[in-house]
Amino acid sequence: MQRRELLLSGATAGIAMASGRAFAQSATPGDKLIAWIDIPPPVPEPLQNVVRGITRWEDLGSWITPNDKWFSIAHYERPQIDPKTWRLAISGLVARPTTLTLDQLRALPRKEITSTIECSGSNGLPFAQSMIGNATWTGVSLAETLRAAGIKDDGIEVVFYGIDKGDETVRPGTPLEYKYTANFARSMPIAEAMNPANLLCYEMNGSPLPAANGFPVRLIVPGWYGVANVKWLTRIEVLNKRYLGRFMGRDYVTIREEQHDGQTIMAETTVGHMLLKSAPGKIVQRAGRYQIDGMAWGPAVAAVEVKIDNGPWTKATLDASKSEYTWRFWHLDTSLTPGEHAVTSRAIDTAGKIQPAMDDPIIMNKKTYWESNGQITRHVNIA
Numbered sequence: 489m490q491r492r493e494l495l496l497s498g499a500t501a502g503i504a505m506a507s508g509r510a511f512a513q514s515a516t517p518g519d520k521l522i523a524w525i526d527i528p529p530p531v532p533e534p535l536q537n538v539v540r541g542i543t544r545w546e547d548l549g550s551w552i553t554p555n556d557k558w559f560s561i562a563h564y565e566r567p568q569i570d571p572k573t574w575r576l577a578i579s580g581l582v583a584r585p586t587t588l589t590l591d592q593l594r595a596l597p598r599k600e601i602t603s604t605i606e607c608s609g610s611n612g613l614p615f616a617q618s619m620i621g622n623a624t625w626t627g628v629s630l631a632e633t634l635r636a637a638g639i640k641d642d643g644i645e646v647v648f649y650g651i652d653k654g655d656e657t658v659r660p661g662t663p664l665e666y667k668y669t670a671n672f673a674r675s676m677p678i679a680e681a682m683n684p685a686n687l688l689c690y691e692m693n694g695s696p697l698p699a700a701n702g703f704p705v706r707l708i709v710p711g712w713y714g715v716a717n718v719k720w721l722t723r724i725e726v727l728n729k730r731y732l733g734r735f736m737g738r739d740y741v742t743i744r745e746e747q748h749d750g751q752t753i754m755a756e757t758t759v760g761h762m763l764l765k766s767a768p769g770k771i772v773q774r775a776g777r778y779q780i781d782g783m784a785w786g787p788a789v790a791a792v793e794v795k796i797d798n799g800p801w802t803k804a805t806l807d808a809s810k811s812e813y814t815w816r817f818w819h820l821d822t823s824l825t826p827g828e829h830a831v832t833s834r835a836i837d838t839a840g841k842i843q844p845a846m847d848d849p850i851i852m853n854k855k856t857y858w859e860s861n862g863q864i865t866r867h868v869n870i871a
């Protein structure tokens with residue numbers, strides 16, 4: 489194991505200290521990062537363009553994820569957009585259809601929010617770990633923009649279109665086969681779209697959005713899984729029907745087997761709000777003791793507990809909540825004997841609900857990998 493036990497470099501410690509955030513607690517000189525032995529496999533070849541830039545939790549030095557450590561998901565392509573010709577159209581069932589340039593958008597009142605975004609595929613597949621980040625987003629209030637456009641009485645749904653597009657086929661190989669090209673899009677009911685936290689966002693951690701994260705403008709919908717945060721935004725459309733494009737109705741659909749009155753039903757629901765979750769992030773050896781650092785997110789986290797091997801659940805120290813929509817870091821000081829150990833964490837919300845174990849029926853009966861919020865176990869080998 490010696491080879492894998494990397495000494496925390498002074499540079500890493502410096503960054504963590506400067507940000508003044510929770511991980512700084514582990515950045516004491518002389519701390520030794522103990523590598524996990526269950527390193528996730530690399531992203532498989534066919535998905536390497538879709539999933540990029542995963543930063544392992546143990547390599548994250550700060551509560552805010554710096555832009556160069558953010559993951560990027562693109563299902564079709566990563567468009568390069570000229571900000572001079574970019575436009576945002578607001579149309580459909582609105583009294584005053586509008587087209588905004590980037591300068592016009594930026595001239596509207598600035599609003600900032602810090603929120604954690606997790607891809608709903610995170611932990612659903614072995615390679616898919618830590619597809620999550622936390623950033624401060626700056627932009628314009630979506631609710632104010634929609635109010636200015638004037639949603640008509642018969643509007644029920646707001647659709648957000650990205651510029652990126654790809655080929656889709658309905659009923660492949662049948663006489664009803666239909667091939668078409670569609671933009672990436674997601675939608676939500678008007679009441680959800682009017683959440684004052686939602687942003688038409690043009691800055692990430694104080695810089696223009698990186699191209700891979702939606703330049704020039706993306707939607708930020710705090711509390712929702714990543715997929716709802718449409719990047720490379722080009723059009724907002726108000727409809728009097730539900731929108732059911734690929735990423736609402738076919739892909740990013742959670743299929744769960746449920747027993748209702750002795751009958752089996754398949755609950756098929758589109759990926760929605762982030763679920764209660766936590767993860768052990770890293771283990772640091774300090775003066776003969778071990779500190780486990782991790783994070784917890786989802787709705788109103790009240791506590792985090794940690795289990796080592798098959799020992800009791802022990803309460804971790806939880807950092808203060810900084811915002812309703814951001815992850816919270818937690819820490820546990822413990823001793824570990826030489827040999828292999830399994831570290832599991834679970835979050836508990838303010839209603840007393842516990843993040844489910846991997847063998848809980850709610851996880852076992854989930855047939856697709858989206859919304860995988862089961863407890864995460866990591867392994868170490870103590871020399």
Ligand SMILES: Nc1nc2c(c(=O)[nH]1)N[C@H]1C(S)=C(S)[C@@H](COP(=O)(O)O)O[C@H]1N2
Nearest residue numbers: 559560561562563607650672701714715719
């Ligand atoms: N236009 C567009 N927006 C998109 C996507 C996409 O493929 N195209 N992927 C979504 C998914 S699945 C996730 S998890 C988040 C990831 O945001 P990030 O790439 O900034 O990390 O973007 C979402 N927004």
Ligand SMILES: [Mo]
Nearest residue numbers: 607608714715
């Ligand atoms: Mo995602």
